[in-house]
Amino acid sequence: MVTVPNYEQRVNYSHEPTGYLRANANPDAFGASIAKATEKLGDTSAWFTQTMIGLHNQVQEMNARELANYIDLLERTDLQDPENGYYSKLGKAAMSDPNDPNSGAMGVMNSIEQKINQKQQELGLTWGRGQRAAESVKLKKLNMLYNGATAHEVKQTQAWGAATLQEAQDLAINKGITHRDNEEDMNTALGNGVATIISKAQLLRWDQDTTRIQIAKFKSDFHAGVLNAYLQDGSLKASEYYEAHKQELLPAAQNKYLGAVKNNELNYVARSSAERLYGLYPEDEAGAYAEVDKIENEQERQAVENRLTALYNRQRRIENHEQDNLMDQMWENIADKMKNGQVPSEDDIPYGLNGKNWYQAQNAINQLVNKGDIDTDNSAYLELYELRNTDAQRFANMNLTQYRSVLSNADYKAFQKMQIDIKNMTPTQLTDQDKAIKDGLKLLGYTYNKQGQLNADPSWFIGEKTEAKAKAFQNSANAYIRELELKKGKNLTQGEINSAMKEFAQSYAYKDKAGKSSDLYIEGMNKQVGFMRNVLNDFQAAEKVKGSALTDEEKYKIVAERVSKTAQEDNKELSSIPTRTSSMPQVGDVWNGHRITSTYGRREKPKKGASEYHQGIDLSYNNNEKFTAFASGKVVNVAFNAGYGNYIDIKSADGTIHRYAHANSFIAKKGQEVKAGDYIGRAGSTGVSTGPHLHYEKIVNGKSVDPLKSNTSSNRKAYAEGTVIRNPKTGARMIMRGGKWQAI
Structure with a gap:
């Protein structure tokens, strides 16, 4: 601390001040401390300045990072957004338009760069270190964005160009097909297509080998298109065109169209021959077919026969449809007359009925006049009744008009009602709560608790869960009931369902030594709808052959054969269908096809x-x-x-x-x-x-x-030689030859 001199106020004898008597002088008295303070103040100012510069740099760095984040945000919104981003634009929409500076990769990148510059201004990154940081971020980020946008535009340009050129190729082929009868126009279309391939090669930067392969493929496709058109026309020009251009077809196409051209020639001859015979013998099918039989070439003969059969069948369909319409109209008129108390007569028979229908109509009108109703023809009634009971769906869809003249009014209406009932029938669908299903499962050994749920597996069910087996049984049982109802054309009564389920479950439940019967059933029912129905048929047929009930081992063997795909499809014998001795083929069975x-x-x-x-x-x-x-x-x-x-x-x-x-x-x-x-x-x-x-x-x-009777008691020869049946699983036809079933 500076010491202030102590001034002593005294005078001498002359009354003059005597001055300082005592003084404490040190360096501070001469300003040393002030100098030091000033120095320290300077140091503080320097520190403050450096601190402020550091804070400014930190702010600039933070702003530079914010700028980087902003650029990332622009990438997500302007480029990557799945709805509005540039990368969502495909094909021509992503390409640059010379008349629109905002289009394409450059357009979107110019927009992004403008937004970045504006943000840079807002963040104050326009001078010094901040500017350098901002420019560094922009350089790195923008290079990446430019590369991505440019790559997208190039890719979409190529895709659009390739698609456009592909359309041009297809157009060239279509023009070739359209102008196939004008060689000059066709060659022009072919040349345009080749030129398109070359343009496509330049766009996609194909090498020479790829370009050559693509041109060869196009030419092959072009000629194949023209050949297809000629073949569809049934024109003999197909053969001529094939010979002229077969070297330009790829090997696979050559093989394909060689056979197609030959078949076309055969079909052309067959069509011409069939139409000629149909014209010569419009009412004499036997005469026409007799001419067909004179054709020596077997392929040609068969082709002509098929064409001729199609022509006669078409004629019959038209005639039958016309006859049905005439009969429908006649019976409507007769019904109106009778309602009004008028008597029908032969005048009500429309012109155009064939001989059979005219005779039936005349006979029916005579009966209506004399008896008031028609006497039902027993054979017609039995035919319809049998069809209704054996093939209800076919019966439901047939036209009953053809039988109207031979059925009484009551019988005709009864059959009409049967048709309606069959069409309106909804097959029964049994659930796991239906008594029939529960009773069936109980027969299999299942038990239920007080809550109505299935207990644990019976001992003979091995390897599967209780619910899975029960569900498989339920599904197969439903298929069995559904088929019975569709065949009969009516819903079964509860008693009939219970009876069918009892038979179904009893045949399902047996034990085998290996303990695998349930596994076989599950496998079979999972592979084939109606598996259990087929098993039941197998059991019944085998029991007829044996003359007594089957043992569990015999049942297991039959089920194993039914399940085995190899035994069903690859074995030439129908081993899964037991033959029978006591039961002969009946009406409705197939014999010799x-x-x-x-x-x-x-x-x-x-x-x-x-x-x-x-x-x-x-x-x-x-x-x-x-x-x-x-x-x-x-x-x-x-x-x-x-x-x-x-x-x-x-x-x-x-x-x-x-x-x-x-x-x-x-x-x-x-x-x-x-x-x-x-x-x-x-x-x-x-x-x-x-x-x-x-x-x-x-x-x-x-x-x-x-x-139909066999001359031998052998089980395998119980069916007469030549008997034909169908494999119930594959539907393949099998014929009895030499006591064995053989695939046809």
Whole structure:
């Protein structure tokens, strides 16, 4: 501290001040401390200045980071946004437009850069260190954004260009097809397409090999398109065009169109021949088919026959539709007359009915006039009733008008109601709470607790959960009930359902030594709807063969065969379908590929003049459908009589006569040797016949025998030789040959 001199106020003898008597002098008295204070003050100012500069730099760095974050935000909003971002623009929308500076990658990047510069201004990053930091961030970020936007535009430009050029290629092919009959225009279209490929190669930067391959592919596609058009036209120009351009087709296309062109030529000849025969024999199908049989080339003959059959079938469909409309109109008029108390007459029969319908209409009107109603024709009634009980869905969709003239009013209305009931029927759907399902599961050994839930598995159920097995049983049971109802055309009563479920469950429940029966059932029901129905049929057939109930081991073996895919599809024998001895094929079964419509023996006469004791079997055939010999032998007779119509006798080596009757025509001649399976004639309805079919008769020692009966007791030969049935799983046709089922 500075010491102030102490001034002593004294005077001498002269009265003059004597001055300082005492003083404490040190460096501070001369300003040393002030100098030091000033120095320290300077140091403080320097520190403050440096601190402020540091704070400013920190603010600038924070602003630079904020700028970087802002650039990232712009990337997300202006580029990456899935709805409005540049990257969401595809094809032409992403490309630059010379007339629009805001388009394309440069347009969006200019906009982004302007926003960044404005933000930089707002953040004060315009000088010094802040500016340098901002420029560094911008350089790094913008380079990345420019690269991404430019890459997107290039990619979309290429995609749009490729798509546009592909459209040009397709247009060239379409022009070639459209102008296929003008060689000059077609060549121009081909040249334009090739030019398009070259442009596409430049755009996508293909190498020479890729370009060459693409040009070859285009030319092949071009010629294939023209060939397809010629083939669709059925034109013989397809063959000419193929020969001229086959070298430009790729190998796979060459092979494809070689066969197609040949088939086209065959179809052209077949179509022309069939139309010519149809024109020559519009009302004589037998005559037309007789001409077909004269064609030597088998492929051509079959093709002509198929075309001709299609023409006649179309004619029949048109005629049947017209006949149905005429009959519908006639019965509407008759019904209106009778409501008004008027009497119908033959004048109500419309012009245009064929002979059969006219006769039935005349007979029906006479009965209405004389009796007030029509006497139902028993054969027609039985035919409809059988169809309703065996194939309810087909019955429901048929036109009953064709039977109106042979049914009484009550019977006709009854059949109409049956059709409506079948169409309106909803199949029963059983749930796990239905008594029938619960009773079935109880038969399997399941038990329920007080809450109505299933208890643990019965001991013979191994390897699966209780619920899964119960559900599988329920699904298969529903399929079984549904099929029964659709076949019958009505919902089963509760009693019928309970009975069906009991039979179903009893056949389902058995034990096998291996303890795997439930696993097999689960596997089968998961693979095939209606699996249990097929198993039941197997059990029933096997029991008929055995003559007694099956053991559990026998049942297990049958189920295993049913489940086995190899046994079902790969084995040539139908091992899963047991043959039968005590049960012969019945009406509705398929024999030799055709449904049996009448069996051997006593029957109700189907038509006046027909035999009450049927000496053969009748098989369902379409009119003029080919039929083959069921056995080998020599043709000993080709003749006609009033009952059989046209018939042919073939004598086997053992002396058995095989007679085929009611045919329209025969290709086999008397004295000719034929083999089983040889084509010998065409089915018809000659003689005493109710419609097109084939009568087959077997004569041994001068007496007719049942053709369906076997001469052996062997189980495998219980079906007659040549019997045809269908594999119930695959639907494949199987034929009995040499005592074994063989795939056809």
